[in-house]
Structures are given as structure tokens and as C-alpha cells.
Amino acid sequence: MGIEAISQGISVYFVRLSQLIEDLRKAYAENRLDKRLRIYLRPKLLIIEEIGYLPFDSLAANLFFQVVSARYERGSILLTSNKSFGEWGNCWVIRYLLRLF
Numbered sequence: 001m002g003i004e005a006i007s008q009g010i011s012v013y014f015v016r017l018s019q020l021i022e023d024l025r026k027a028y029a030e031n032r033l034d035k036r037l038r039i040y041l042r043p044k045l046l047i048i049e050e051i052g053y054l055p056f057d058s059l060a061a062n063l064f065f066q067v068v069s070a071r072y073e074r075g076s077i078l079l080t081s082n083k084s085f086g087e088w089g090n091c092w093v094i095r096y097l098l099r100l101f
Contacts, residue, residue: 001078002047011043016050017064024063033066040067044075051081 002012015023020040027036040046046067056064071077 005045010045012045013043014047017048018054021060021063037070041070041074047078049080051079
């Protein structure tokens with residue numbers, strides 16, 4: 001889907017969830033979170049891979065929420081996971097997103 005979006009001239013940014021959280025956690029610690037969030041807000045399509053593999057603390061959940069809420073009506077988010085549908089109930093990100101919608 002990302003390659004097709006790029007071929008149609010749509011800006012795309014691809015990141016693993018663990019990398020996204022690590023990057024934002026570092027920016028938060030350095031008091032430059034707002035500036036760093038712009039990287040994830042700029043593209044029309046943000047692809048976040050490997051959802052549900054690592055447990056995260058409340059700061060990580062908060063940082064993830066900031067990305068999702070800041071992108072609201074600004075661009076699309078595509079989440080990928082190799083978890084089966086039956087395993088979604090054990091995934092904190094999916095449970096969290098279902099509560100948002």
C-alpha cells in the first residue's frame with residue numbers, strides 16, 4: 001500500500017512502533033517533543049509497523065496517543081501487525097485504538 005501511495009505522489013513515512021516510541025521518548029526527555037512530532041505529522045500517510053509486539057508503559061501510550069490525535073483530519077495512519085485476529089484482544093495498542101473509535 002505504501003509503494004502504491006508513493007507511486008501516486010502521496011507522501012509516506014514508514015516506522016516501526018518501537019522506533020516511533022523510542023524517538024518520541026528521547027525527544028520528550030530533551031524537551032523537543034513538539035518539534036519531533038512534526039516528522040510524523042507531515043506525510044499524508046504514516047505507516048506504523050509491528051503493532052502489538054512489545055508492551056509499553058504509560059508514557060509510551062501517551063506519546064502514541066499524541067501522534068494519533070495530532071494526525072486527526074491531517075492524514076491517514078496505516079497500522080500493520082503479524083498478530084492474528086484472535087490475538088488482537090491481547091494487544092494494548094489495538095485495545096486502545098478500539099476505545100478511541
